[in-house]
Amino acid sequence: MTVMEQRGAYRPTPPPAWQPRTDPAPLLPDAEPYRVLGTEAAAKADPELLRTLYAQLVRGRRYNAQATALTKQGRLAVYPSTTGQEACEIAAALVLKEQDWLFPSYRDTLAVVARGVDPVEALTLLRGDWHTGYDPYEHRVAPLCTPLATQLPHAVGLAHAARLKGDDVVALAMVGDGGTSEGDFHEALNFAAVWQAPVVFLVQNNGFAISVPLAKQTAAPSLAHKAVGYGMPGRLVDGNDAAAVHEVLSDAVRHARAGGGPTLVEAITYRVDAHTNADDATRYRGDAEVETWREHDPIQLLERELTARGLLDEAGKQAARDAAEAMAADLRAHMNKDPALDPMDLFAHVYAEPTTQLRDQREQLRAELEAAAETAPEGGTHR
Amino acid sequence: MTTVAVKPATMAQALTRALRDAMAADPAVHVMGEDVGTLGGVFRVTDGLAKEFGEDRCTDTPLAEAGILGTAVGMAMYGLRPVVEMQFDAFAYPAFEQLISHVSRMRNRTRGRMPLPITIRVPYGGGIGGVEHHSDSSEAYYMATPGLHVVTPATVADAYGLLRAAIASDDPVVFLEPKRLYWSKDSWNPEEPVPVEPIGRAVVRRSGRSATLITYGPSVPVCMEAAEAARAEGWDLEVVDLRSLVPFDDETVCASVRRTGRAVVVHESGSFGGPGGEIAARVTERCFHYLEAPVLRVAGFDVPYPPPMLERHHLPGVDRILDAVGRLQWEAES
Ligand SMILES: Cc1ncc(C[n+]2csc(CCOP(=O)(O)OP(=O)(O)O)c2C)c(N)n1
Numbered sequence: 001m002t003v004m005e006q007r008g009a010y011r012p013t014p015p016p017a018w019q020p021r022t023d024p025a026p027l028l029p030d031a032e033p034y035r036v037l038g039t040e041a042a043a044k045a046d047p048e049l050l051r052t053l054y055a056q057l058v059r060g061r062r063y064n065a066q067a068t069a070l071t072k073q074g075r076l077a078v079y080p081s082t083t084g085q086e087a088c089e090i091a092a093a094l095v096l097k098e099q100d101w102l103f104p105s106y107r108d109t110l111a112v113v114a115r116g117v118d119p120v121e122a123l124t125l126l127r128g129d130w131h132t133g134y135d136p137y138e139h140r141v142a143p144l145c146t147p148l149a150t151q152l153p154h155a156v157g158l159a160h161a162a163r164l165k166g167d168d169v170v171a172l173a174m175v176g177d178g179g180t181s182e183g184d185f186h187e188a189l190n191f192a193a194v195w196q197a198p199v200v201f202l203v204q205n206n207g208f209a210i211s212v213p214l215a216k217q218t219a220a221p222s223l224a225h226k227a228v229g230y231g232m233p234g235r236l237v238d239g240n241d242a243a244a245v246h247e248v249l250s251d252a253v254r255h256a257r258a259g260g261g262p263t264l265v266e267a268i269t270y271r272v273d274a275h276t277n278a279d280d281a282t283r284y285r286g287d288a289e290v291e292t293w294r295e296h297d298p299i300q301l302l303e304r305e306l307t308a309r310g311l312l313d314e315a316g317k318q319a320a321r322d323a324a325e326a327m328a329a330d331l332r333a334h335m336n337k338d339p340a341l342d343p344m345d346l347f348a349h350v351y352a353e354p355t356t357q358l359r360d361q362r363e364q365l366r367a368e369l370e371a372a373a374e375t376a377p378e379g380g381t382h383r
Numbered sequence: 384m385t386t387v388a389v390k391p392a393t394m395a396q397a398l399t400r401a402l403r404d405a406m407a408a409d410p411a412v413h414v415m416g417e418d419v420g421t422l423g424g425v426f427r428v429t430d431g432l433a434k435e436f437g438e439d440r441c442t443d444t445p446l447a448e449a450g451i452l453g454t455a456v457g458m459a460m461y462g463l464r465p466v467v468e469m470q471f472d473a474f475a476y477p478a479f480e481q482l483i484s485h486v487s488r489m490r491n492r493t494r495g496r497m498p499l500p501i502t503i504r505v506p507y508g509g510g511i512g513g514v515e516h517h518s519d520s521s522e523a524y525y526m527a528t529p530g531l532h533v534v535t536p537a538t539v540a541d542a543y544g545l546l547r548a549a550i551a552s553d554d555p556v557v558f559l560e561p562k563r564l565y566w567s568k569d570s571w572n573p574e575e576p577v578p579v580e581p582i583g584r585a586v587v588r589r590s591g592r593s594a595t596l597i598t599y600g601p602s603v604p605v606c607m608e609a610a611e612a613a614r615a616e617g618w619d620l621e622v623v624d625l626r627s628l629v630p631f632d633d634e635t636v637c638a639s640v641r642r643t644g645r646a647v648v649v650h651e652s653g654s655f656g657g658p659g660g661e662i663a664a665r666v667t668e669r670c671f672h673y674l675e676a677p678v679l680r681v682a683g684f685d686v687p688y689p690p691p692m693l694e695r696h697h698l699p700g701v702d703r704i705l706d707a708v709g710r711l712q713w714e715a716e717s
Contacts, residue, residue, distance in 0.1 A: 077512050077691050106514075128691035131515045146516040147474060148446060178417075181445035183477060211422035212443045284421045343696040350686050357655050361684045365696060368703070 022231050029224035029236040033268045036243035037305045045243045047311050053090060053242040054306060055320045057299050060086040060110045062324035064273075066331050067109070067123065071277040075335045077128040080107040084272035087242035087298035088204045090114050092172055095249040103142045103155040103173035107204075111174065115139050119327070120334045129339040148179040152188030152201065159197040159256075170256045172200045172249070178209020180223055189264065193230040198256035200249060201264045204239060206271035211284035227264035239267030240298040243305075270296075343369060389572045394542045395565040398428045398504075401546035402466065406436050412550055413458065415442040416451055416468030416504075425470055426506060426565055448478035452503065456485050459499040466550055472507040473516035479524070486555045487530030502549045503557050507535075508601045508651050509683075510563035510698055512691040519688050520652030525557045526628050526661070532582055533628040535559035537603035539569035541626060544580045552582060561601035585632035587639060591621035594645035594711050597636055597662055599625040602649045602699060609704040618708055628658060636662070637669045644675040645711040649699055654682035676711045 036042050064083045070076045082089050093114035096102060104112050112122045117134045124133025125144050132143040142158075145151035155173035162169035179185060180203055192199045203223050207214060220226055227234030233255075237248040245267055252263035270293035274281035306312035347354060347362040354362070406412045414432055416424070420443035423430030432441035444451050448469060455465035469475035475482075482503070490498045509518035525533045532554055536542040542560075549556035588603060589610050596606040603624045610620035623639050625632065640646045646666055648659035659680035666678050681699045689697045 077514055125514055125690075128512065128514060129693075130690050131687075146514065147476070178446035181447040181450070183447060183449050209417070209446050210425065211418045211420075212446070216443050217445050283423070339692070341692055343693060346684060346686050346689050346693055346696060355685075357685050365684075368706075372702075 024228050027228045027231070027233045029222060029227070029234040029266070033236045033238040034244050034248055035238045035241050036247060037241045037301045042243065042305055042309075045247075045305075047309070049246065050243060050302065050306055051311060051316075052094070053087075053246065054299075054302050054312065055323060056090045056094070056114060057086045057242060057302060058320040059324040059327055060090055060114065061299060062321075062328050063110055063113060063119065063331070066328040067126075068273065068277060070123075070332075070335050073336075076123060076126045078276050078278055079109075079126055080276045081271075081273035082107060082110050084293060084297065085204055085206055085239065085269045086110065087245050087302075088174075088202065088239045088267045088269055091242060091245040091249050092174060092202055095246060095253050096170065096172055099140065099167070099169050100253070101140045101142065101155070101158055101169065101171040103151045103158075103171060104144050105148070105151065105174050105176060105179065106144050106146045107176065108174050109144065112141050112144065115141055117141055119331050123335065127335070127339065129341055130345075149175055149182035149184040149188070151175075152184055153191065155201075156188050156192045156195070156197050156199050156262075159192075159199045160195050163198055168257065170198045170200065170253050172202060172253065174202045174204065176209060177203060177205040177207070177214055177223060178212065178217055179203075180226065181209075181217055189226070189230045189232065189262070192262040193232045196259070196261035198259075199262040200252040200256055201262065202249065203264065203266045204269055205266055206239075206269050208271055208275070208284070210275045210279065213284075222266055224264060224266035230264075232262045232264055235263060235265045237265060237267050239269030240296050240301060242298055242302050269298075389570045391568040392539050392571040393566050393568050394536070394539050394560075395426055395428050397539045397543040397571060398546055398560065399430055399432075401543045401550075402429060402432060403435065405466070405547055405550040406432065406440060409464065409550075410440075411462060411464045412466060413440050413442070413463050414466045414468070415444050415455065417444060417446055417470050419443060419468050424468060426560075426562065428504070428560075428565075429468065448474060448476075449481055452478040452481040452486065452501075455501050456481060456489070456499060459501050460497060464500045464502075464550060466502040466504065469503060469505045471513075471517050472505055472519040472521050475503070475505050475521065478503075482525075482531070482557075483528050487528045490554065491530060498553050499555050500550075500553050501555045502546070502552075503555065504546075504560060505557060506560045506562040506565075508559075508561050508563060509688060509694050510601060510651075512694070514691065515688075518694065520650070520683065522559060522628055522650075523652055523657050525559075526658060530555070531629060532556040533559065534582055534626060535561060535600035535628065536626065537561065537564065537588075537600055537624050539567070539571040541580070541624075543571070545582070545626060548580060548582050556582065559600060563601050564604070567604070580626075583627045583630040583632055585623050585625045585627070585635040587621060587635065588624045589620070589622040591619040592643060593617075593619045594647065594708055595621045595623055595636075595639045595643045596647050596649055596704065597623050597625065597639075597666070598649040599628065601651060605699065605701060606649050606704060609701045609708070612701055613705055613708055616705070616709075620708065631662075631665065633665060633669060636666060640666050640670045640678075641673040644673055646670075646674075646678045647681055647704065647707045647711070648678065649681045649704055651683045651698055653685040654680045655685045657682055679707045679710060681707045 064081045067079045071079045089110035092111045113119050116139045121133035152173050155171040159171040224234035224236040419429040420433040455467050458465045536545045549558045598606045606622045648662045663678035
């Protein structure tokens with residue numbers, strides 16, 4: 001038989017029937033971002049929760065304004081504001097139980113403060129006297145993370161370790177829309193799904209990564225859609241609707257706690273201020289766009305709902321403003337003091353035991369400082 | 384002879400001009416990175432390029448350093464000459480896999496058939512009050528990777544000349560931009576930029592007889608200042624600006640050290656396992672009989688780059704350099 005004849009006789013066997021490992025349909029996000037405020041769902045929202053959210057949003061807005069003002073006075077090296085994104089920041093902190101962990105990005109100071117970290121300690125990185133001001137174990141908040149998306153695998157590892165130990169711990173990790181392009185985002189989501197780790201990923205899609213709009217960042221239908229590829233549910237939520245963000249994150253945290261594995265939540269929001277105080281946003285966007293988002297402001301949305309339901313009156317608003325003002329005054333008072341800095345701290349905490357090289361270098365600096373103190377006895381400040 | 388107006392320009396402007404001229408001269412040159420398009424880069428070094436050459440030639444990429452450098456490898460394989468921007472020193476680290484596993488060794492592993500003419504621009508170093516991850520000096524990692532050129536300008540003219548040379552190079556070049564010199568001004572003639580220097584030549588910035596300060600990038604102006612200050616103490620210091628760390632210009636460095644008999648290496652990155660150790664060893668190997676004192680190093684401390692409020696205690700300054708210069712008299716004392 002020739003080869004050709006053999007070929008003619010060949011009947012390919014069909015491949016075994018292919019089955020998707022997971023049914024993708026339940027993992028897919030809704031077509032529209034989930035909303036509560038201004039919809040029928042709002043009637044079911046717990047009034048106490050709404051009031052708490054409101055007070056915290058007002059406080060958060062004031063915190064952003066105060067921190068931004070502190071950059072102008074040279075008290076902070078830089079501040080990435082979350083004005084307009086307060087609903088995401090606050091909900092992220094409020095849905096966690098005491099034993100849970102928060103993994104913030106460099107922008108998420110507000111979530112860190114809402115979680116209970118001292119406002120001054122939360123700003124240490126941005127003031128520039130130390131890289132992390134707070135004890136991560138005290139409130140279970142990882143250090144504010146500057147390299148993008150690198151905190152996400154940490155969150156997965158911590159949650160995984162806690163589960164291995166049999167502890168009831170959920171990790172909530174925050175990342176920006178730009179950060180979802182980093183390789184670490186992919187690796188974290190993949191690990192989390194394979195390990196069924198109790199993690200919630202919160203993407204704050206605020207429209208821009210510095211100057212780059214989402215359209216240049218991804219071609220996905222939404223960032224929440226990315227979840228399906230990893231085998232976890234993706235949820236899309238209106239990031240300016242505090243009640244909706246709180247509900248969606250609570251669901252995801254509950255799901256993780258119950259052993260259901262990770263969820264990817266995309267909150268659609270907007271960065272009203274520039275990327276940081278050092279950025280010039282007029283180079284990449286127009287005022288009109290910002291204005292439409294101002295009309296969809298998280299505080300106003302909640303205020304309207306509360307007022308309509310008779311849960312908030314002028315006195316209530318004033319009380320929230322007063323509390324926020326007191327926080328701001330306190331923050332100013334603390335931030336306007338020069339931090340006590342010891343140059344010798346350079347050598348503290350590099351290793352558990354300093355190396356011989358570091359001991360030598362420490363002595364070198366000590367000698368230099370002593371010599372300098374002799375020539376300038378009045379001494380200088382460290383600023 | 385016509386005299387051309389020599390105007391002050393910043394290093395950032397000279398870099399922009401170098402990119403623009405390179406893109407105009409060769410359609411294969413593509414600029415890419417985070418925020419390099421509409422914004423013109425966070426330091427505005429790519430300002431105007433997207434407008435002039437289109438977004439296909441000056442591209443805002445997704446936010447992924449490994450992706451930026453990895454796709455640049457493929458583009459270079461297909462005949463383009465990518466110039467990529469890593470936004471800040473410490474944000475280049477996600478790209479190290481591509482840099483070390485592929486960019487640096489593609490020529491070697493393909494027996495020379497697949498060279499990669501990629502320029503990797505990395506703003507580096509401290510002194511600008513940046514928060515964590517915005518002030519690293521990573522040159523030792525790059526220097527330790529065979530297959531890469533590593534260059535760093537200290538003057539406006541060199542910023543132009545070296546960047547043109549880097550883009551023209553058929554090998555990958557890590558182009559380290561001392562970010563605290565971005566706004567430093569020099570008299571520079573943008574109409575007739577200095578002839579493009581080949582990569583690998585050091586230059587004597589200031590001649591002197593008593594000792595040589597060997598330095599590069601952000602430490603060059605500090606050494607120049609130290610040399611001026613040292614005059615009061617009777618020291619006539621020579622300052623050698625390396626400009627290129629790989630390849631290393633043994634000739635210029637050793638000629639200087641042989642003349643002066645004493646040397647101090649100055650840089651911001653840590654001294655342990657840092658560039659200074661390599662430089663001191665090379666100088667000692669080649670100039671042992673000329674040396675009146677051991678080659679000393681003045682460097683940053685061996686600590687993670689400190690927060691901005693402490694960085695002035697970390698960065699090598701004039702006093703620390705003068706102190707080392709004083710210690711070069713050791714032989715007379717012993
Ligand atoms: C690995 C890495 N690359 C680059 C940067 C510089 N950088 C800081 S913030 C930023 C944009 C981040 O955008 P996004 O993730 O959308 O978060 P947002 O700032 O909008 O909250 C960039 C590029 C960084 N911090 N880390």
